[in-house]
Amino acid sequence: MYERHAEPLLPFRRFLRRLGLHALFALAVLAVSLGIGILGYRLTEGMPLLDALLNAAMILGGMGPVDVLQSDAGQLFASMYALFAGMVFLGVAGIMMAPVAHRILHWMHLEETGKVDSNE
Numbered sequence: 001m002y003e004r005h006a007e008p009l010l011p012f013r014r015f016l017r018r019l020g021l022h023a024l025f026a027l028a029v030l031a032v033s034l035g036i037g038i039l040g041y042r043l044t045e046g047m048p049l050l051d052a053l054l055n056a057a058m059i060l061g062g063m064g065p066v067d068v069l070q071s072d073a074g075q076l077f078a079s080m081y082a083l084f085a086g087m088v089f090l091g092v093a094g095i096m097m098a099p100v101a102h103r104i105l106h107w108m109h110l111e112e113t114g115k116v117d118s119n120e
Contacts, residue, residue, distance in 0.1 A: 001018075
């Protein structure tokens with residue numbers, strides 16, 4: 001997926017396309033994670049769809065649940081979902097930073113070897 005160290009730097013338009021594809025993948029990960037949260041709140045707390053969405057989005061966003069949880073199962077789910085959401089945050093940050101970090105490191109390597117194209 002990424003160019004090798006001996007290859008020239010990816011043209012900027014193709015880099016933006018790569019960044020966009022990473023963003024779409026990150027959004028898909030967030031959508032699936034939000035769906036897991038909605039389903040969990042509906043099953044453990046019996047929340048209506050909109051309330052489950054709100055609580056799942058707030059935990060996924062790092063704010064915490066909005067409603068007071070009534071059941072032990074709901075509290076246990078919210079605890080596990082909060083830990084899961086933290087890992088999702090780190091994963092999505094990595095997905096979004098990977099192309100940028102690769103481009104910077106690749107550019108530094110090409111500059112070191114004197115292979116940088118003057119058009120970049």
